[in-house]
Amino acid sequence: MTSSPTLIFKRPDAMSENVTHYCPGCTHGVIHRLVAESLDELGLRDRAVGVAPVGCSVLIYNYFNVDFLEAPHGRAPALATGFKRVRPDMIVFTYQGDGDLASIGMGEIVHAANRGEKFTTIFVNNAIYGMTGGQMAPTTMPNQRTTTSPAGRDVNKAGFPIRMSEMLSTLKTPSYIARVGVFTPMHIINAKKAIKKAFRLQMEGKCFSMVEVLSTCPTNWGINPIESTKWVKTDMEPYFPLGVFSDPERGDD
Amino acid sequence: MAKRLMKGNEAIGEAAIAAGAPNYFAYPITPQSEVAEYLCWRLPEVDGVFVQAESEVAVGNMLFGASASGKRVFTTSSSPGISLMQETISYMAGAHLPVVFVNIMRGGPGLGGILPAQSDYFQATKGGGHGDYRIIVLAPSSVQEAVDMMLWAFDLAEKYLTPVMLIGDGMIGQMMESVEFPDKYREENNPDEIEWALTGAKGRKARICKSLFLNPEQLEENSFLLAEKYKKIKKAERRCELYNVKDDNKIIITSYGTMARICQTAIDELEGEGVSVGLFRPITLFPYPEEELYAEGSKKNIKCVLSVEMSTGQMVEDVERIMKGKKKIDFFGRTGGVVPSPDEVKDKVRKILRIKK
Amino acid sequence: MAQQNEVVFAGFGGQGIMTAGQLLAYTAMEEGKHVCWIPSYGPEMRGGTANCTVVVSDKRIGSPIINHPYSACVFNRPSLEKFGGLIKKDGLLLINSSLIDVSSERDDLTEYLIPVNDIAVKVGNPKVANIIMLAAYIEMTGIIKFKSLKNMLTKKLGKKKDLLEINYSALEEGRKLAKKLVK
Numbered sequence: 001m002t003s004s005p006t007l008i009f010k011r012p013d014a015m016s017e018n019v020t021h022y023c024p025g026c027t028h029g030v031i032h033r034l035v036a037e038s039l040d041e042l043g044l045r046d047r048a049v050g051v052a053p054v055g056c057s058v059l060i061y062n063y064f065n066v067d068f069l070e071a072p073h074g075r076a077p078a079l080a081t082g083f084k085r086v087r088p089d090m091i092v093f094t095y096q097g098d099g100d101l102a103s104i105g106m107g108e109i110v111h112a113a114n115r116g117e118k119f120t121t122i123f124v125n126n127a128i129y130g131m132t133g134g135q136m137a138p139t140t141m142p143n144q145r146t147t148t149s150p151a152g153r154d155v156n157k158a159g160f161p162i163r164m165s166e167m168l169s170t171l172k173t174p175s176y177i178a179r180v181g182v183f184t185p186m187h188i189i190n191a192k193k194a195i196k197k198a199f200r201l202q203m204e205g206k207c208f209s210m211v212e213v214l215s216t217c218p219t220n221w222g223i224n225p226i227e228s229t230k231w232v233k234t235d236m237e238p239y240f241p242l243g244v245f246s247d248p249e250r251g252d253d
Numbered sequence: 254m255a256k257r258l259m260k261g262n263e264a265i266g267e268a269a270i271a272a273g274a275p276n277y278f279a280y281p282i283t284p285q286s287e288v289a290e291y292l293c294w295r296l297p298e299v300d301g302v303f304v305q306a307e308s309e310v311a312v313g314n315m316l317f318g319a320s321a322s323g324k325r326v327f328t329t330s331s332s333p334g335i336s337l338m339q340e341t342i343s344y345m346a347g348a349h350l351p352v353v354f355v356n357i358m359r360g361g362p363g364l365g366g367i368l369p370a371q372s373d374y375f376q377a378t379k380g381g382g383h384g385d386y387r388i389i390v391l392a393p394s395s396v397q398e399a400v401d402m403m404l405w406a407f408d409l410a411e412k413y414l415t416p417v418m419l420i421g422d423g424m425i426g427q428m429m430e431s432v433e434f435p436d437k438y439r440e441e442n443n444p445d446e447i448e449w450a451l452t453g454a455k456g457r458k459a460r461i462c463k464s465l466f467l468n469p470e471q472l473e474e475n476s477f478l479l480a481e482k483y484k485k486i487k488k489a490e491r492r493c494e495l496y497n498v499k500d501d502n503k504i505i506i507t508s509y510g511t512m513a514r515i516c517q518t519a520i521d522e523l524e525g526e527g528v529s530v531g532l533f534r535p536i537t538l539f540p541y542p543e544e545e546l547y548a549e550g551s552k553k554n555i556k557c558v559l560s561v562e563m564s565t566g567q568m569v570e571d572v573e574r575i576m577k578g579k580k581k582i583d584f585f586g587r588t589g590g591v592v593p594s595p596d597e598v599k600d601k602v603r604k605i606l607r608i609k610k
Numbered sequence: 611m612a613q614q615n616e617v618v619f620a621g622f623g624g625q626g627i628m629t630a631g632q633l634l635a636y637t638a639m640e641e642g643k644h645v646c647w648i649p650s651y652g653p654e655m656r657g658g659t660a661n662c663t664v665v666v667s668d669k670r671i672g673s674p675i676i677n678h679p680y681s682a683c684v685f686n687r688p689s690l691e692k693f694g695g696l697i698k699k700d701g702l703l704l705i706n707s708s709l710i711d712v713s714s715e716r717d718d719l720t721e722y723l724i725p726v727n728d729i730a731v732k733v734g735n736p737k738v739a740n741i742i743m744l745a746a747y748i749e750m751t752g753i754i755k756f757k758s759l760k761n762m763l764t765k766k767l768g769k770k771k772d773l774l775e776i777n778y779s780a781l782e783e784g785r786k787l788a789k790k791l792v793k
Contacts, residue, residue, distance in 0.1 A: 016459075035357050046455035051318065052463075061461045067451040070463030072344050075314035078306070082318030083451070085302045085446070086276050086326065090453060108314070227441035258636050258645065426673050429647035431639040485633040511674065518672030606632065 014045040017064045025218035025225025027182045038196040040097040047229040048091040051076040051082035055097035056130040074105025077112035091100040092119040099129045113208045116173040120198045126215040134220030138162045165212045169245035177246040183229040261396045262287035262426040268403035273439030274325030275301025278315040283367040284423040284484040285357035288329040309334040313341030320350045321462045323450025329355040343382030347464025351410035354418045357426040360590040369423035369588025374567035378539040385476045390538040392509040474579040474584035493542035498531035505531045508561040519598035543575045552578045562586040613668045616676045620661035621685025626740030630790035637754045637762045638666040646671045683743050722791050738780035745784025
């Protein structure tokens with residue numbers, strides 16, 4: 001009898017072998033993996049449909065072994081609504097950045113959440129427009145420099161960063177809404193738990209679910225990857241506190 | 254099946270169910286809100302899907318998502334709402350997805366008015382949104398024809414994998430006429446039998462439904478694929494109807510939808526006065542029945558091709574293009590919700606022929 | 611030439627104007643005729659005049675828009691003012707004389723004054739004024755068979771026995787008066 005080596009780590013089945021185009025230090029790759037692992041572990045890969053956004057993760061469908069739809073900017077929640085309503089037996093998720101979800105797609109996400117559409121949204125908040133070259137986002141921090149706020153975000157003119165999770169959790173309709181980070185291993189473990197729970201709730205037909213993930217953009221922030229993870233902790237987290245804002249299993253809705 | 258007296262708006266909704274498309278996403282807008290008011294109770298009876306969306310932008314995109322499932326889906330709206338859906342129509346054309354849009358046209362531009370008009374001809378037939386694409390455009394002139402066209406529209410959308418738009422005016426939506434539906438309603442599609450539908454990557458490679466091609470050669474390839482499709486559509490799907498077309502016609506009128514019926518009455522009355530006028534009614538506006546119009550319009554006895562529209566002159570540009578300067582082209586139109594009367598059409602014909610009343 | 615008849619029903623919202631037109635259209639359709647019912651729509655749905663046009667024809671109907679109808683049944687004064695002048699020469703005009711105390715002052719058409727509201731009260735329900743007018747119109751024009759209309763009412767009101775009886779009476783009253791007037 002020969003002993004075969006024990007497999008302790010592998011690429012999730014839901015991920016493809018393509019190499020991502022993301023910049024060094026960007027945490028999109030980590031978040032992709034957490035989504036893929038969740039789909040694998042819940043056995044959902046072969047009945048899942050993802051909806052891609054416009055933004056850095058526009059090509060997300062290249063990195064997954066999952067059927068995908070490519071949405072117009074901000075409209076992913078509407079596409080997900082349409083698909084899920086005619087195929088309630090399938091598992092539908094959107095993957096959106098902050099420009100996509102909190103700016104141009106504000107209407108779609110609010111109404112999808114309010115109707116209690118039974119799909120899952122992964123909301124990646126890195127406080128900037130990445131793909132278009134580092135412009136100010138609705139989540140850009142006060143005084144943060146971007147290519148359209150070179151002197152820093154002026155809250156008197158641009159307002160304060162929008163806290164999407166808090167805002168959506170004010171809706172009366174039951175939902176699961178959590179904000180997580182991926183800037184330390186411990187945070188990654190917690191983020192995975194939240195994402196998996198969001199998919200499980202969809203599986204059970206319970207409610208709309210959204211996990212907001214604080215992410216990085218070393219390229220457009222103009223700092224190195226290590227500084228970037230620190231900046232999420234020191235500058236973003238105090239304004240965007242981590243936690244569960246709405247949970248149908250907590251009985252607070 | 255027994256005849257029923259139905260409003261155009263309601264009949265259009267019922268026809269979609271008959272076509273195996275009980276999946277409706279919509280936003281209210283006059284003069285077609287009765288479709289939603291009808292389907293909100295009718296669709297649950299057939300286990301269909303009814304969603305009142307937050308905006309027409311969302312409607313379009315809900316259709317986009319739902320269509321990718323392989324099921325038949327549709328919406329109805331009116332001019333300003335259709336403008337908001339142009340984003341999605343462009344995306345769906347690019348992604349080769351079938352869908353049916355109904356535009357019960359009202360006067361524009363802008364918020365315009367709520368009364369019947371035909372001022373969205375350019376928007377419907379020339380693409381409407383950004384990019385190199387067209388959609389199939391059908392123009393019913395009666396409630397029964399609207400029903401028959403709905404059945405046809407879904408077949409066309411699936412045959413060519415393209416958005417199809419029915420354009421009627423407020424009159425078609427609001428009037429009641431007798432109408433018959435097929436005895437047997439079509440079953441809904443089984444997504445597992447559709448080779449492009451997103452059904453989950455089970456035992457096959459993942460499918461991607463998209464209009465994004467960052468590589469210019471690939472985007473060009475997709476655009477040529479679309480162009481090829483439109484060529485086929487132009488060849489196979491042109492439809493028109495001739496009325497009172499005879500060798501002694503002096504004028505041939507081109508007109509579609511409700512306007513064509515008004516012209517029909519004018520033609521009957523002119524015939525009684527000894528003035529012979531024929532009617533060329535395009536049923537498909539894209540593909541336009543170009544060869545047919547040229548054949549009828551260039552006949553020796555024809556002095557003038559007269560385009561009559563509820564607009565300030567849109568289809569007439571196609572008529573001019575098709576007739577290639579062969580005959581005199583004239584135009585008569587009222588717009589903004591003002592519907593030309595048969596008398597006005599008759600006056601225009603008399604004026605062209607220099608006949609004193 | 612094929613036979614085509616056009617009639618405008620016009621009055622206040624709530625006078626059963628649309629219903630009268632639809633009953634006529636339904637019945638004519640059942641008799642195998644081509645029919646088209648067109649409402650006025652939009653802001654004038656509230657408060658102002660409500661009107662609908664019914665076209666009944668032996669052949670496919672051309673224009674659904676009728677600028678000069680053959681006939682009109684007007685239920686209030688604004689409707690008389692709006693449509694009185696539009697009716698075709700040699701046409702027919704029925705005026706609800708319960709609410710309108712003037713006439714069209716046209717001598718090129720046939721005009722009858724019918725106090726439909728007063729008759730409706732006599733019959734026992736002010737809401738059947740529209741049915742009385744419709745019955746009179748049918749009796750005068752023969753556009754559809756009286757019996758067909760009665761059958762249609764039976765079909766539509768089937769289970770509401772009391773209402774049906776009152777509607778039958780309204781039909782008879784309208785018909786009786788029309789016979790008297792035409793004579």
